[in-house]
Amino acid sequence: PVVHLSSAVAVLGQFPVLAGADLLVERGEIVLLQGPNGAGKTSLLRLCAGLMPLARGEATILGHDLRTERDAIRRRVGLLGHANGLYADLTVSENVRFWGSTVGATATEIGAAIERMGLAQRLSAVQVAKLSAGQRRRTALACLIARRAELWLLDEPHAGLDATGRDELDDTLRTATASGATVLVASHELERAGALATRIVEIVGGQVREHGPATGPETGAAA
Amino acid sequence: PVVHLSSAVAVLGQFPVLAGADLLVERGEIVLLQGPNGAGKTSLLRLCAGLMPLARGEATILGHDLRTERDAIRRRVGLLGHANGLYADLTVSENVRFWGSTVGATATEIGAAIERMGLAQRLSAVQVAKLSAGQRRRTALACLIARRAELWLLDEPHAGLDATGRDELDDTLRTATASGATVLVASHELERAGALATRIVEIVGGQVREHGPATGPETGAAA
Amino acid sequence: MAVTDTQIAVAGPGEGSARNRSATSTAFTRALGVATIVSMALLALFGLFLSPADVVQNESVRILYIHVGTVWIAYVAFGLTAISSAAFLWKRTTSLTWDRIAGASAEVGVLFMALTLFAGAIWGRLSWGKFWVWDARVTTTAFLFVTYIGYLAVRGLGGSHQQRGRRSAVVALLAVLEIPLVHFSVKLWRGLHQDSSVADTTKVQLHGLMLFSLFLSLIAFTLLYAWLVIHRQRVLAMQDALEDKGLDHALEQRRQESDR
Amino acid sequence: MFRVARLIAAKDLRIELRSRIVTNQVLPFAGIVMVMFAFALNTDLIVERVAPGLVWLATLFSLLILVQRAFAIETADGATDAMRAAGVDPAGIFLGKTLALAVQLALLEALLLVIAVVLYSAKVRPGSVVLLLATFVAATVGLALVGTLYGGLAAGVRGRETLLPLLLLPVVAPVLIGATRATEAALGTAGAVVADGWPWLGLLAVFAALFGVGGTLAFGPLIEE
Amino acid sequence: MFRVARLIAAKDLRIELRSRIVTNQVLPFAGIVMVMFAFALNTDLIVERVAPGLVWLATLFSLLILVQRAFAIETADGATDAMRAAGVDPAGIFLGKTLALAVQLALLEALLLVIAVVLYSAKVRPGSVVLLLATFVAATVGLALVGTLYGGLAAGVRGRETLLPLLLLPVVAPVLIGATRATEAALGTAGAVVADGWPWLGLLAVFAALFGVGGTLAFGPLIEE
Ligand code: HEM
Ligand SMILES: Nc1ncnc2c1ncn2[C@@H]1O[C@H](COP(=O)(O)OP(=O)(O)OP(=O)(O)O)[C@@H](O)[C@H]1O
Ligand SMILES: Nc1ncnc2c1ncn2[C@@H]1O[C@H](COP(=O)(O)OP(=O)(O)OP(=O)(O)O)[C@@H](O)[C@H]1O
Ligand SMILES: [Mg+2]
Numbered sequence A, B: 001p002v003v004h005l006s007s008a009v010a011v012l013g014q015f016p017v018l019a020g021a022d023l024l025v026e027r028g029e030i031v032l033l034q035g036p037n038g039a040g041k042t043s044l045l046r047l048c049a050g051l052m053p054l055a056r057g058e059a060t061i062l063g064h065d066l067r068t069e070r071d072a073i074r075r076r077v078g079l080l081g082h083a084n085g086l087y088a089d090l091t092v093s094e095n096v097r098f099w100g101s102t103v104g105a106t107a108t109e110i111g112a113a114i115e116r117m118g119l120a121q122r123l124s125a126v127q128v129a130k131l132s133a134g135q136r137r138r139t140a141l142a143c144l145i146a147r148r149a150e151l152w153l154l155d156e157p158h159a160g161l162d163a164t165g166r167d168e169l170d171d172t173l174r175t176a177t178a179s180g181a182t183v184l185v186a187s188h189e190l191e192r193a194g195a196l197a198t199r200i201v202e203i204v205g206g207q208v209r210e211h212g213p214a215t216g217p218e219t220g221a222a223a
Numbered sequence C: 001m002a003v004t005d006t007q008i009a010v011a012g013p014g015e016g017s018a019r020n021r022s023a024t025s026t027a028f029t030r031a032l033g034v035a036t037i038v039s040m041a042l043l044a045l046f047g048l049f050l051s052p053a054d055v056v057q058n059e060s061v062r063i064l065y066i067h068v069g070t071v072w073i074a075y076v077a078f079g080l081t082a083i084s085s086a087a088f089l090w091k092r093t094t095s096l097t098w099d100r101i102a103g104a105s106a107e108v109g110v111l112f113m114a115l116t117l118f119a120g121a122i123w124g125r126l127s128w129g130k131f132w133v134w135d136a137r138v139t140t141t142a143f144l145f146v147t148y149i150g151y152l153a154v155r156g157l158g159g160s161h162q163q164r165g166r167r168s169a170v171v172a173l174l175a176v177l178e179i180p181l182v183h184f185s186v187k188l189w190r191g192l193h194q195d196s197s198v199a200d201t202t203k204v205q206l207h208g209l210m211l212f213s214l215f216l217s218l219i220a221f222t223l224l225y226a227w228l229v230i231h232r233q234r235v236l237a238m239q240d241a242l243e244d245k246g247l248d249h250a251l252e253q254r255r256q257e258s259d260r
Numbered sequence D, E: 001m002f003r004v005a006r007l008i009a010a011k012d013l014r015i016e017l018r019s020r021i022v023t024n025q026v027l028p029f030a031g032i033v034m035v036m037f038a039f040a041l042n043t044d045l046i047v048e049r050v051a052p053g054l055v056w057l058a059t060l061f062s063l064l065i066l067v068q069r070a071f072a073i074e075t076a077d078g079a080t081d082a083m084r085a086a087g088v089d090p091a092g093i094f095l096g097k098t099l100a101l102a103v104q105l106a107l108l109e110a111l112l113l114v115i116a117v118v119l120y121s122a123k124v125r126p127g128s129v130v131l132l133l134a135t136f137v138a139a140t141v142g143l144a145l146v147g148t149l150y151g152g153l154a155a156g157v158r159g160r161e162t163l164l165p166l167l168l169l170p171v172v173a174p175v176l177i178g179a180t181r182a183t184e185a186a187l188g189t190a191g192a193v194v195a196d197g198w199p200w201l202g203l204l205a206v207f208a209a210l211f212g213v214g215g216t217l218a219f220g221p222l223i224e225e
């Protein structure tokens, strides 16, 4: 399994953001995490990315133990959080190039990523500070795509994207999974993300409730 | 008319974010602004809120000239931007109380607002810094509700809210319009916002394209 | 204030359109330029040769003509900046022309103040043996200088022209208050620096020719200042106009976005 | 106006109480600065000679930090925009934030004075207590006013960390000088007598009055787009 | 590691070139600080006596601002998290940011030295140029290292504006002293001779080496949550 959490507990301050979450995700899946605000979706994604200490329970990501082999995990995982992690003074292309090259992506991969999110024209030379919310989101996604991660952790990736942007994103994810990647998506846009996902799990109160398979990607493609 | 823009031009740096926008909104309408990323939705809302200088053209909001009577406008308009404008060190209730009282809302109104967005329990005493993305959005909305503005300007209000939160928001907006308020919503979630809106206008390249009446609130209520 | 009036006249739209837009010079400014050159030459003549050396300061006293001339004109420049800033802020007279005048005047003022500091430092080396001393006026002058550098930095912050105008106008109105501080600093902290020896005649009598040269320097620097400000102000106006032209083009492009 | 001011001051002070920034970090910082000065100017008699100046220098640098912090709060999540959009009276904002800032500064200076007395063996003579107090009040108000004014200008601008000092330091120079001289007079540094202090106190008062009026009027245009 | 370091240094310097913060604002700030000090301690002979100390004090305060700025860039939009999530080598981050910081500091010190020579009429004797240069290099590297280390620690923590100085100032005290003494020796302040300078230079070198190794190792754990 790509992700394997068994009764995982994560704590922020005194508060258990994850209260014994069990999750099993296989290679090539697109899993939608849904659930009320504050349920623990973001926390779960951050845990899988190795950004949160595991208080109790077991967790293996891509076969690595989350406690001991964080670095190995981080090298193979890509996270898109609520924040974009962009440098406001740099242009779009400079940002993507920087984030791409830190993880050793080639110039062509980087160019492709920029192209992919439709930032190749005027925008590629505009400073991020001047971009609109959605354009920033697109840039962040381009940075992520350039990484070609094996496990994609996306926190509300659709938020702020326009119609075309959403389609581009969905296609990207499908092609990625087709070529062996795995995707976890946290989202509140059930119609949209539900169509994309191969499986839906609900998160409530820091625990995972299985939901069984959703409308698979084919229907999603139709949507 | 509540909002009347005629060939309004707004400039950021050297860039015309609004390139001659014409818009006419009557009292009690819920208008959905849709359009691609970077089209000018946020800019249009900020202009109506008096946060952007009007470079060319005419604009009257609630009968006040945007050029000369900003303060009068601001007192009667409520804006929810991409950012929440909350103080991370203060608790939810402290934030709502502060923003409410700066505009002279009564304690009961403030309490009602907190109640309305479902922040009355545990959360009301939690510092905003510790909240999840959606919970922050809810708090920001509560601050806005406490103002009882005559013109609501909402920039992607649904983003980050869970299913119940969206319903609460939509109800709030409907009741507000029923009691004479007017709402402008910028959003990319066409199904959701379309169901809420009484009219849809498309914004492209800093200009407005009328779209005719949408599925009215009644259908929205059904949804 | 005659300077101001002429500037506003030339900068006004009517005159502006009459003028060849691609150039900043008019018959008036050309005449002004010539006058400046002539007076400068005269100043050099009197300052360096005709006026006698001082008893105490001997030859080095000739620096006075640059030092004092520049600083007083710098005062005038900053004063004008403040006045036009006030005019800009005042609803009835508000116009970006005032803002540009303020900016231009401040830039030239900073230039002159730099000259003052430079000449002063040189002079200090000669008469105090040091480039710099911690005398009140010397230091307060440095502060005044930095303050206006800050003012120019604020002008450079970006944002709309109106915003630039409002922000910098406020700063200018506060900054000008430092001038009296500089002027009276000598009395406040009785320091090394020369007291007002020119203004009041009760003090050591300046030699007639010296006094004349000093006033000549005042005239020369005033002319130079006027010439610089008028031109700088017109350049700024052209830059703003250019930006507006650019806006028309940008608007076109922006509207194109809808077609693709 | 004053209602808003009270609200904002209360808000700022509550945030301060929550985050304990001043008490836990600025005070120690100021303390360290004082000690560092003592280091840099190791010879004792020099230190004693310049103790008052150092107190005010330390205050100044702490002021920079406090102002930055005061507006970091506002810009972090776009609260400044929210305030403008909500039509909150700028004069109220100005006075409110000034008030909060002044309170924190006063706290700080009290401590610095103690340090000076201990570290630099400065002596407070009974006769001069009035002058000393008046000086501190006037200087504090003045610093808070000008700090808020320029802090508001620099806030929101990118790279504000550095624009602020550039604007602030030359303007507060007179405060520094005036306060230093007045304090010297009060402490009798280098044989200064109390009488010398009053004119300087006057300078401080004028400064405070100027920025009080100027700031209240100017703050609105300053934070406008 | 060094590839990452190069990337990050390049990124930081490009951002600096874009925003021109250092050149347009920190340099003037440092200048003012020097003038203020000199003014606060108005008597000439004192100023000349302590000129070297003042150079380094000014550098220190500028360092605070530079470090703050360097990490404000990173935390503004959660770039630090992104770096950790992307598994970027912490040692690389550390060295990269140190390099960028050192470059900016060097620029700054050069200017300060000039100011000192002009304002405080300090004299650079030909024989001591080597010592002077060595001192500046060692001190700059040391300051950049410790600045980055603690900057990284303070970044992300709320209220970092104030945590940073608290952490930084006491640690760099030795640098301040060492650099001051060495500079005094080089400038021959108060009859110090060049020979006195070398041991102090040694101290600086040791300090730099210590924080170089320590930082490279410790930075990773430090920025882990
Ligand atoms: C860097 C060093 C110096 C600076 C910054 C400086 C600055 C100034 C300023 C600002 C003024 C205008 C005063 C006023 O009317 O408000 C002034 C006037 C004057 N300075 Fe200097 N000065 C410097 C050095 C010197 C030196 C070395 C001398 C000669 C020993 C000198 C002689 C004078 C004289 C004679 C006046 C005219 C006095 C009056 O009528 O006000 N200055 N200087
Ligand atoms: N230090 C803390 N003290 C108290 N509660 C905390 C603390 N830190 C986090 N929380 C709570 O933990 C939860 C954070 O969960 P998380 O951010 O993962 O929610 P989420 O599922 O991403 O919600 P959203 O859909 O709004 O993004 C929130 O309920 C928040 O209130
Ligand atoms: N200084 C500038 N230079 C160049 N372009 C700019 C500048 N400022 C803003 N823009 C452009 O103006 C547009 C901003 O529009 P706005 O933020 O209103 O878009 P939006 O409709 O809200 O988009 P989104 O749906 O992503 O929120 C963007 O295309 C942005 O690139
Ligand atoms: Mg979340």
Ligand SMILES: [Mg+2]
Pocket (backbone or CB within 6 Å): A132, A133, A134, B041, B042, B043, B082, B155
């Ligand atoms: Mg937007």
